[in-house]
Amino acid sequence: MxxxxxxxxxxxxxxxxxxxxxxxxxxxxxxxxxxxxxxxxxxxxxxxxxxRLEYNDIDQTQAGLRIGALVTNTALASDRRVRADWSVLSQALLSGATVQLRNRATTAGNLLQRTRCYYFYDTARPCNKRNPGEGCSAVGGFTRIHAIFGASDSCIATHPSDMAVAMMALDAEVITLNSAGDSRRLGLDEFYKAPGDRPDIESELRSGEWITHVELPSSPGGTQIYRKVRDRSSYAFALVSVACVLRMEGDRIADIRLALGGVAHKPWRARKAEAAMKGEVASEALFESAVNAELDMARSYGGNDFKIPLARRTLLAVLRDAESACRRSANKANDIEQGS
Known part of the structure; x- marks a missing residue:
C-alpha cells in the first residue's frame, strides 16, 4: 500500500x-x-x-423520504417506513453483500462504488476506467459480466450496486454540497455519466463536492419487486436484476417503473418498456412487446450474449408476478369492502 x-x-x-x-x-x-x-x-x-459528519438520519418529509449520505445499508433496509412504502429498496439492499458489509457500507458509498470488471482490478492489463487512453481489455476479452446497454468502445463495464437499481426505479435524487456552500440536486439518472471516451469519470460530482443526502419522492404504492439473478444464491453481484413498481387501476397499468442492474454503466431505467405499457390493459402480449422494445437497444459482446435472453425472461417473470400481486391486492380490497 x-x-x-x-x-x-x-x-x-x-x-x-x-x-x-x-x-x-x-x-x-x-x-x-x-x-x-x-x-x-x-x-x-x-x-x-x-x-463523523451529521448525514446519518432518515427523515420523512412532505415530499417523501430524505436519506443521509452516511446512513448504513443495514439501517436503510430495516427502516420501517422503507419496508412499508419503498419496499423495493429494502429488498434490493438485503439481496446484496453480507450483513457485516451492510453494517458498514453507506448510502452515498453504495452509489459511488466502482465496477467489479476483472480487468479493472488487474493492474497488469490495460483499462480505460483505471488509466484513460490505455485501452479496454474487456473488448475482445472475457465479457460474461459486462454491459449490454450504454457501453462505448472505451468501456463495457457495469455498475455493481443493487441499492442504486431500486433507487433508479423510485426516481431518487442526489443532493450535493461543495466547500463554498453551494448545493446541487441531480436526478439519479443524470448523476451517472456515460462512459464515452472517458469512462474514468463516472458521475457528475465535481472536485471538492460530496453527497449529503438522497431524496425519494412520495411512495409510488402498488406492487414493488426486486429480483436478482446471479451465479450463486448469496453474496454475488447481479448478472441481471430488475426493480419493478407496478400500480394498476382495474385492468389498466396506471404506473410502471422498471430499472435493470448488471447490464450497464449505471442502473438502467427501462423507459421504452415503461412508455409502451403505461395506460394499457395488462396482458402477456403487452409485456412481451414492451420488453422486446427495450431490448432492441441491447448489444452483447460474445461472452455475455446470454444476458439479453436472461434479461427478457427476468423482466417478463417480474411483470407477471407484479400483475398477479396487484390483482390479488385488488380482490382482497373488494372482499373487505363487500364484507363491511
Missing part, C-alpha cells in the same frame, strides 16, 4: 476547510475504497474521513 495522510472532519464546515485535491479521497464505510487501495487501483495522497 502506498503511503498516504489521514485527516478527519467532524462537521461540514471542517470538511470544507480541508480543501480536497484531485488525488484525495473521502472515506466513510470504506467497504470499496479500502479494497481498491489494497489493489493499488486507488492511490490517494490523503484520506478525508467523513464518517
Amino acid at each position: 502506498k503511503p498516504f495522510t489521514y485527516e478527519s472532519a467532524d462537521s461540514a464546515d471542517a470538511l470544507a476547510e480541508l480543501e480536497p485535491g484531485a488525488s484525495d479521497r473521502y472515506l466513510a464505510g470504506g467497504t470499496n475504497l479500502v479494497d481498491l487501495m489494497k489493489h493499488e487501483i486507488e492511490q490517494p495522497a490523503r484520506l478525508l474521513d467523513i464518517s
Whole structure:
C-alpha cells in the first residue's frame, strides 16, 4: 500500500476547510475504497474521513423520504417506513453483500462504488476506467459480466450496486454540497455519466463536492419487486436484476417503473418498456412487446450474449408476478369492502 495522510472532519464546515485535491479521497464505510487501495487501483495522497459528519438520519418529509449520505445499508433496509412504502429498496439492499458489509457500507458509498470488471482490478492489463487512453481489455476479452446497454468502445463495464437499481426505479435524487456552500440536486439518472471516451469519470460530482443526502419522492404504492439473478444464491453481484413498481387501476397499468442492474454503466431505467405499457390493459402480449422494445437497444459482446435472453425472461417473470400481486391486492380490497 502506498503511503498516504489521514485527516478527519467532524462537521461540514471542517470538511470544507480541508480543501480536497484531485488525488484525495473521502472515506466513510470504506467497504470499496479500502479494497481498491489494497489493489493499488486507488492511490490517494490523503484520506478525508467523513464518517463523523451529521448525514446519518432518515427523515420523512412532505415530499417523501430524505436519506443521509452516511446512513448504513443495514439501517436503510430495516427502516420501517422503507419496508412499508419503498419496499423495493429494502429488498434490493438485503439481496446484496453480507450483513457485516451492510453494517458498514453507506448510502452515498453504495452509489459511488466502482465496477467489479476483472480487468479493472488487474493492474497488469490495460483499462480505460483505471488509466484513460490505455485501452479496454474487456473488448475482445472475457465479457460474461459486462454491459449490454450504454457501453462505448472505451468501456463495457457495469455498475455493481443493487441499492442504486431500486433507487433508479423510485426516481431518487442526489443532493450535493461543495466547500463554498453551494448545493446541487441531480436526478439519479443524470448523476451517472456515460462512459464515452472517458469512462474514468463516472458521475457528475465535481472536485471538492460530496453527497449529503438522497431524496425519494412520495411512495409510488402498488406492487414493488426486486429480483436478482446471479451465479450463486448469496453474496454475488447481479448478472441481471430488475426493480419493478407496478400500480394498476382495474385492468389498466396506471404506473410502471422498471430499472435493470448488471447490464450497464449505471442502473438502467427501462423507459421504452415503461412508455409502451403505461395506460394499457395488462396482458402477456403487452409485456412481451414492451420488453422486446427495450431490448432492441441491447448489444452483447460474445461472452455475455446470454444476458439479453436472461434479461427478457427476468423482466417478463417480474411483470407477471407484479400483475398477479396487484390483482390479488385488488380482490382482497373488494372482499373487505363487500364484507363491511
